[in-house]
Amino acid sequence: MDLSGxxxxxVGLGLIGGSFAKALRKLNPKHLWAIDKDxxxxxxxxxxxxxxxxxxxTTYMLSESNLIIMAxxxxxxxxxxxxxxxxxxxxxxxxxxxxxxxxxxxxxNEILRSDLExxxxxxMAGKELAGFANADExxxxxANYLLTPTNYNKKETLExxxxxxxxxxxxxxxxxxxxxxxxIIAYTSHLPHLIAVSLINCSTTEKNLKSLVGGSFxxxxxxxxxxxxxxxxxxxxxxxxxxxxIDCFIxxxxxxxxxxxxxxxxxxxxxxxSASNRRKELE
Numbered sequence: 293m294d295l296s297g298x299x300x301x302x303v304g305l306g307l308i309g310g311s312f313a314k315a316l317r318k319l320n321p322k323h324l325w326a327i328d329k330d331x332x333x334x335x336x337x338x339x340x341x342x343x344x345x346x347x348x349x350t351t352y353m354l355s356e357s358n359l360i361i362m363a364x365x366x367x368x369x370x371x372x373x374x375x376x377x378x379x380x381x382x383x384x385x386x387x388x389x390x391x392x393x394x395x396x397x398x399x400x401n402e403i404l405r406s407d408l409e410x411x412x413x414x415x416m417a418g419k420e421l422a423g424f425a426n427a428d429e430x431x432x433x434x435a436n437y438l439l440t441p442t443n444y445n446k447k448e449t450l451e452x453x454x455x456x457x458x459x460x461x462x463x464x465x466x467x468x469x470x471x472x473x474x475x476i477i478a479y480t481s482h483l484p485h486l487i488a489v490s491l492i493n494c495s496t497t498e499k500n501l502k503s504l505v506g507g508s509f510x511x512x513x514x515x516x517x518x519x520x521x522x523x524x525x526x527x528x529x530x531x532x533x534x535x536x537x538i539d540c541f542i543x544x545x546x547x548x549x550x551x552x553x554x555x556x557x558x559x560x561x562x563x564x565x566s567a568s569n570r571r572k573e574l575e
Contacts, residue, residue, distance in 0.1 A: 297358075300361065351379045364388075390414065413440075420514060429461070436463055548563060
């Protein structure tokens with residue numbers, strides 16, 4: 293993909309923003325800039341030649357950029373765009389990496405200038421360790437990527453974003469509505485996180501848990517160690533979908549409990565086999 297004529301600014305140079313920067317650097321954009329509240333992080337990125345000169349004014353970078361990638365928390369993303377609305381270059385494309393879409397897309401499109409486009413995006417990539425120090429472009433390799441376009445988006449804009457996503461190593465992005473995205477994420481992301489939290493917190497042993505657990509327990513609870521502040525914001529924003537899927541999970545778990553109490557081996561075995569087959573389909 294030829295980005296030689298493009299100026300790109302990444303807002304938020306943490307794990308995902310930093311990984312984006314490293315991946316985009318290989319595509320040779322005209323300029324690759326970053327905005328971050330941590331000046332030391334910007335300096336490290338510049339010294340590593342991941343981004344270009346880090347001392348530019350925010351207003352200059354935004355006014356010169358064809359593409360702005362928002363790699364902040366949802367509320368911070370909205371606030372940044374609203375605060376800097378007057379500075380964006382006419383015709384520029386803004387996209388984000390937030391884990392929820394309906395709320396952010398509605399609120400941004402309510403304030404967005406008519407000469408700008410916002411394309412909601414969600415890379416299904418990451419790892420436990422946060423920050424630019426752990427940024428790694430390889431997290432995008434064969435990763436799923438969801439886009440949530442609206443009627444405001446032009447066909448050529450979506451094609452550009454889709455090609456960019458594939459160019460950094462992701463699979464061809466899946467296009468779904470923001471509402472469907474948030475329902476799916478409640479099941480595939482928010483529920484597993486809450487289960488991990490509950491699994492860690494419901495321990496009844498007074499002994500050293502670390503010396504008693506194996507790989508399966510560690511795998512099941514890995515996400516409980518992720519950014520608590522971010523997860524609180526995500527789950528509160530997606531409250532209705534999260535409550536619905538929790539109710540579904542509790543009902544299924546209670547069915548298993550009843551089967552165990554009644555020594556219903558047939559029902560348990562059926563549940564285990566069904567889960568095994570569905571899990572294999574994910575590979």
